[in-house]
Amino acid sequence: MLPFLIVGGLGLALLLISLVIGDVLDHFEIGDGAISGTALAIGMTVFGAAGALTASSGLELVWAYVVAGALAIAAYVVAVLTVRSLARSSDGEPASAVGLTGVATASISPAGGEVSLDGPGEMERRLAYADAAIDEGARIRVIAHAGSRVKVVADQS
Structure with missing residues (x-):
């Protein structure tokens, strides 16, 4: 043995x-x-x-x-x-989040914030930043994707 x-x-x-x-x-x-x-x-x-x-x-x-x-x-x-x-x-390349919409789960500023996106495969929250302040709970749209962070604007639709 x-x-x-x-x-x-x-x-x-x-x-x-x-x-x-x-x-x-x-x-x-x-x-x-x-x-x-x-x-x-x-x-x-x-x-x-x-x-x-x-x-x-x-x-x-x-x-x-x-x-x-x-x-x-x-x-x-x-x-x-x-x-x-x-x-x-696994292709190693994350899918682009540009164009996805979601909700700000924390206040977003140029320094940072957090969002939850409504796209396929988007189960977790992402770090986000914006040129103008966006309040928590506001609808957002992704305009740029850099690494794990996304740049967002307030969604007007």
């Missing part, structure tokens, strides 16, 4: 490192991204856990390796496919 605990422990350590500082193997061009440090860590952790559980259930040790290996490969494949799917779905 010791080999399962060692491999599982190393996988858990690699997983924690990957979650804290990023994918460790991301900087190596191995198989065009076929090897992911996070997916490898998941596979190692599943191998260790499945092997330890199978070995402790009283089955022969060979079956512990077979079950642990099969589950580890399945976990690795699922993790790689999930990471690739997530990477394809």
